[in-house]
Amino acid sequence: MAHTGGDRPLRIAALVKQIPKFVEMRLGADGRLVRDGLELHMNDYCRRGVRAGCDLAEASGGSCTAITLGPPSADTVLREAILCGCTGGIHVSDPAFAGSDTLATARALAVALERGGPWDLVLCGRNSVDADTGQVPAQLAELLQLPLLTGARQLEVDGDTVHALLEHDDEWVRVEVDLPAVVSCAERLCDPCKVKDPQAWATVDPDLIELLDAAELGPGPWGAVGSPTTVGRIRVLDVDRAGERLDGAGPEQVDRVVEVLRDRGAFEMHVEGPADEVARPVGDGEGGDVVVMGEPGRHRVNSELLGAGAGLAAVIGGRCVMSIDVVDDWEALSGQGVDRVLRHAGTTGAEDVARMLEGRLTRDPPWAVLAPGTAWGREVAARLATHLGAGLTGDAIALEARDGRLVAFKPAFGGRMVAEITCTSAVQMATVRPGILPGLRPRPNGPFAVEHLEAAPGSRTRIIDRHRDDDRDQLANADVVIGVGAGVDPADLPEIEAQAALIGAELCATRRVTDAGWMPRARQVGITGHSIAPRLYLAIGISGKFNHTVGIRSAGTVVGINPDPDCELWSACDVGMVGDWRSAFDLLIPRLAEELAR
Numbered sequence: 001m002a003h004t005g006g007d008r009p010l011r012i013a014a015l016v017k018q019i020p021k022f023v024e025m026r027l028g029a030d031g032r033l034v035r036d037g038l039e040l041h042m043n044d045y046c047r048r049g050v051r052a053g054c055d056l057a058e059a060s061g062g063s064c065t066a067i068t069l070g071p072p073s074a075d076t077v078l079r080e081a082i083l084c085g086c087t088g089g090i091h092v093s094d095p096a097f098a099g100s101d102t103l104a105t106a107r108a109l110a111v112a113l114e115r116g117g118p119w120d121l122v123l124c125g126r127n128s129v130d131a132d133t134g135q136v137p138a139q140l141a142e143l144l145q146l147p148l149l150t151g152a153r154q155l156e157v158d159g160d161t162v163h164a165l166l167e168h169d170d171e172w173v174r175v176e177v178d179l180p181a182v183v184s185c186a187e188r189l190c191d192p193c194k195v196k197d198p199q200a201w202a203t204v205d206p207d208l209i210e211l212l213d214a215a216e217l218g219p220g221p222w223g224a225v226g227s228p229t230t231v232g233r234i235r236v237l238d239v240d241r242a243g244e245r246l247d248g249a250g251p252e253q254v255d256r257v258v259e260v261l262r263d264r265g266a267f268e269m270h271v272e273g274p275a276d277e278v279a280r281p282v283g284d285g286e287g288g289d290v291v292v293m294g295e296p297g298r299h300r301v302n303s304e305l306l307g308a309g310a311g312l313a314a315v316i317g318g319r320c321v322m323s324i325d326v327v328d329d330w331e332a333l334s335g336q337g338v339d340r341v342l343r344h345a346g347t348t349g350a351e352d353v354a355r356m357l358e359g360r361l362t363r364d365p366p367w368a369v370l371a372p373g374t375a376w377g378r379e380v381a382a383r384l385a386t387h388l389g390a391g392l393t394g395d396a397i398a399l400e401a402r403d404g405r406l407v408a409f410k411p412a413f414g415g416r417m418v419a420e421i422t423c424t425s426a427v428q429m430a431t432v433r434p435g436i437l438p439g440l441r442p443r444p445n446g447p448f449a450v451e452h453l454e455a456a457p458g459s460r461t462r463i464i465d466r467h468r469d470d471d472r473d474q475l476a477n478a479d480v481v482i483g484v485g486a487g488v489d490p491a492d493l494p495e496i497e498a499q500a501a502l503i504g505a506e507l508c509a510t511r512r513v514t515d516a517g518w519m520p521r522a523r524q525v526g527i528t529g530h531s532i533a534p535r536l537y538l539a540i541g542i543s544g545k546f547n548h549t550v551g552i553r554s555a556g557t558v559v560g561i562n563p564d565p566d567c568e569l570w571s572a573c574d575v576g577m578v579g580d581w582r583s584a585f586d587l588l589i590p591r592l593a594e595e596l597a598r
Contacts, residue, residue, distance in 0.1 A: 008062075009060050009061040009062030009063070010056055010063075010120045010121060011062055011063060011119050011120050012053040012056060012057050012062065012063065012064040012065070012119065012120060013053075013065050013113060013116070013117075013119045013123070014065070014066050014067070014081065014086065014123045014124075015049065015067050015124045015125075015136075016042055016046040016050060016066050016078070016125075017043040017068060017069075017070070017077070018074040018077045019040065019041065019042075019043050020040055021040070021041060040074075040076070041077075042081075043125050044187065044192065045184075045185060045186075046077075046124070046125040046128075048125065048186070048187065048189045049183075050064070050081045050084055050192075050193040051084065051085075051190045051191060052123055052152075052155055053086070053121070053123045054085030054086060054193070056121070056155070057085075057087075060157070063088075064085065064086050065086060065088050065089065065090060066078050066081035066082065066088075066089040066090070067089065067090040067092070067109065067112060067113070067116075069093070069097060069105055069108055069109055069112075071093060072093055075091050075209060076201050078090075078091055078209050079201040079202075079209075080194075080201055082204050083195040083201070084193035084194070084195060087208075088210070089210070090116055090212060092108055093213065094213040094222070095223075096213075096220070096223050097223045098224065099224030099227060101228070101229045101391070102135040102136050102382075102392065103135075103139055103226075103227065103228060103385065103386060103389075103391070103392065104222060104223060104227040106136050106386065107143060108222060110140055110143035111217045112212055113140075113144065114144070115212070115216075115217070118180065120157075120179045121157070121162070121182075121183060122140065122144070122180075122181075122182045123183050123184075124136065124140070124183070124185065125184065125185055126151050126187070133392075133394025133395060133431075134150075134184070134378045134382075135378060135381075135392060136382075137150065137182055137183075138150070138379045138382030138383055139382045139383070139385070139386045140182055141182040142383040143386060144182065146180055146181055146182050147177045147181050147351065147460040147461050148181070148182045148184070148350075148351070149175060149181060149184070150166060150184050151166050151167040151185075151375055152165070152166055152184065153165045153166065153167040153172075154189070155183065155185075160179045161176055161178055162176060162178075162183070164183065166375075167521060168374070168376070169374050169375055170468055170469065170521075170522035171467060171468040171469070172466065173465075173466040174463070174464040174465040174466070175461050175463055176461075176462050176464060177461045227424075228389060228391035228423055229392070229421050229422065229423050230421070230423075230424060231419050231420070231421060232419065232420035232421065232422060233420050234417055234418070234419045234420075235417065235418050239553045241571065241572055241573055242574040242575060243570055243571055244260065244575045245565070245575075245576050246575065246577045246578065247565070247578050249577040249578070249579025249580060249584035250579075251587060253577045253579070253584075254577075254584065254588050254591060257559060257577065257588060258592075258595065260575040261536065261557060261575075261592075261595070262595070264556070264557045264574065265556075266535055266536045267595040267596060285317065285319040285339070286318075287313070287367065288316060288319075288366060288368075289340075289364075289366035289367060290309040290310075290312045290313045290316075290318055290319070290320050290321065290368050291309075291321045291322075291342070292305045292306055292309040292321070292323070292370050292371075293305075293353070293370065293371040293380055294322050294323060294325075295371075295372050298434075299328075300477065301374070302322075302324070304435070304436075304437045305370050305371075305372060305432060305437070306322060306336045306337050306338060307336070307337065308432065309321075309322075310336070312368065312400075312406070313337075313339070316367060316401050316404065318367055319340060320337045321338070321339065321341070321342060321366065322338045322340070323341075323342040323343075323357060323453075324341060324342075324343065324344070325344050325345055325353075333448075334447075334448055339448050339449070340448055340450070341448065341449070342451050343451065343453065344356050344357075347453075347455055347456060349459040349461065349463075350379035350380045351460070351461070352456045352458070352459050354387070355383075355456035355457070356453050356454070356455065357380075357384055357453070358388070359454075360451075360453060361384070361388060361427070362387075365388070366427060367427075368427070368428040368429065368430070369381065369384065369385075369428070369430075370399075370429075370430055370432055371429070372431065372432060373394070373396075373431040373432055373433045373434060374434065378394065381430075381431050388425070388427050388429075390426075390427040391421075391422075391423025391428060392429040392430065393410050393421040393429070393430040394410065394430075395410060395411065395431060396410055396431065396432050396433065397409050397411055397432075397433050398436075399430060399432070399437075405423070406422065406423065406430065407420055407421070407422055408421045408430040409421075411433075411531070434476045435475075435476025435477045436476075469520045474506055475508055475522070475532060476530065476532065478505065478506035478532070478534050479535045480504060480506070480534055480537075480596070481505055481534040481536070481537050481538070481555075482496065482500050482505050482506075482537075482540065483508050483509065483510070483525065483537060483538065483540065483542055484507060484508070484509045484518075484540060484541060485509070485512070485542030485543060486510060486513055486516075486543075487540070487542065487543070488513075488540060488541035488581070490516070490518045493518060493519075496585075499585050499589045502589055502593045503589060503593050505538070507519065508523050508525045508530075508532065509523045509524055509525070510524070510526065510542060510547075511524055511526055525548060525551035525552060526547050526548040526549075526551040527546075527547045527551070528547075530551060531550075531551045531553070531554065532551060532552060532554070533554035534555050535555075535556040536555075536559070536592075537555040537557070537558045537559070538559045539552075539558065539560045539561065539562075539569060539573070540561045540581035540585075541562070542560070542562065542569055543562070543564075543567050544562075544567050544568035544570070544571070544572050546568075549572040557575075558574050559573060559575055559576065559577075560575075560577070561579065561580075561581045562576070562578065562581075563579060565578045
């Protein structure tokens, strides 16, 4: 990563966020997160933005400035960033900013950036691991009217052109764009900036940090008043695993594992029966439209969203509307719940689709807009929400209509907490985690309207190449998953794949495995990977650290196999065997195959 051409020094802004450490979270009597006494640190993704910004600034003879929005204590992340090479910091801090959602946060940061600009690059973390919405970078880009590069894995600047390799869910996209631009940084872009010694932070000259309060940014509204979403009830999801540990991996132990799985219903595969058809809507649809944004090439994800959209539309007495570029099967689309199609043939880029939908949804505001929780869906939804001033809940795992409003259930802190989020805006929006919604109930086919949207101006981001190295939908929708950790020899992966095939299982991995390149990044599960909810999860060669096990909290039954009797895995398992996974699999896989085939 380097500045490889041109003689202009770059002015770079690196946005940083202070968050609490996961392991110390607890809720108070009011149901809110207790922050007093928590150890706070810089968001992991932001550390990559600081390091990348400082490296690019040094290579070009320019400067990198760290910017944060937060309480007075958040100046520690600015001090750490300065110690890592930033020339200064801007601290946006005022009690008026309390309660800011992503849009209110983006608005305040955008004003601060414009006040301190112009900037050549604005670098952000891809998301924050406490909330995992991935919305602020896209909302900032929309407010600043700049292109966005999401999930940069490689980043170079040559003159006035940015060259990047982007990591999008399960595909790689090589792009270029002209400066200025907003870039969100992937975890593996570079080594993180890190100076953890508070005594070192205290040595930073306070004059290097500029403090901006609400009055200096303008009339707002700021904070909770300027936030179109509100947080309702919050629940801590404590997963109570049985934690039964068996010494050895022989016939006796395998018998016990099978017994536990049978008792827990792990072999009772859910089979969709001939579901009752949902009646086609009657009436004039005055309840409003539920717009589902279909992502190009994501048929399974789109089908899940249509099921949710059609269900919500039925409850409110409205209509389900789908925006999509290409329709492969018009008749099937009707049976999936679509009452109207907004066609944007030939337009697929996230920024372009958002621009195309803006005018249409401004003229005829829907009741709600749903988008997939993918890199593409997050950018389209975030840009659109910014333009519409709409509340946007990110990465929802469930939706319901309650008293005429949309309630989205949003996980946070890697899934340890779930909050009910509602919107105060007229248009309500949510991105939805793929693979988490129930299947679609069919309805009779029937006629539906088709509306062709006018093409928007061409994208400012030029796609050089793209390829998919996996299909994240396979993992997201798998009933049985085998998790592979660094304790497995990579030479054994072909054997594990063969064993997985015998029981119809998909493979996933810990971060150390994907870091080593043994499996695609799309297979990573944990805080900085995916969360999954298989009926049965088998963990082999996995130590059981929280960074990974938080991603399997929704699994039905967890079986662990590890030769270390004292590893952390056992507390995350329902039943486990202390032994070698090869010996265990020789006996266990045939038994599982027999049980699952019944």
